[in-house]
Amino acid sequence: MKDTQGVSTSMRLPNWDNRSWVTGSMLNPALIAATLVATAHMYEEQSGDPMPWELAFLSVPMVLHRDTREALPTRINSHTTKWVAENAALQASFASRARSMVPYTREGMRFGLRTGSLRIIDGERLLGAPSWKLNRDRDKELALVIGKAAFLGRWFAHTGSPATLYALFGVAP
16 A cells, blocks of 8 residues: 555564554454444445455544544545545544554554454455444443444445545545
């Protein structure tokens, strides 16, 4: 993945012994896999097709960034172009945030594939199979994150191609 300035996003993650406790907790592979499962599952529910895997690299930095997550629209027929224009400050930092999240997204995707909650279909699409029940009273913040990840799946399916979404958010695959 490259950003719009053509900067490569290939980075390596430090091993678990060298990660801070905060990074390990906030960007743990199970959480990222759960968000990807929710996004891919709802994309498939909305469109009838598994989600193009490239959208995982938009979904994770959007849903794990509190300001972006809280600014997401509530209706899937909200125009992405209008949302981007109305949230220019969030969009301005999105490319660098997406770039920094690539290795964590890959790690979460591998976790989901290894546990069977994500599957690759035809070598280019992700299918999510949620297998959890959240206690919304006990796990409020997690339920909000998963709910917004599910919303993104529906919104992405409604909006258009991955190329269009990448262009709107200023990121190049």
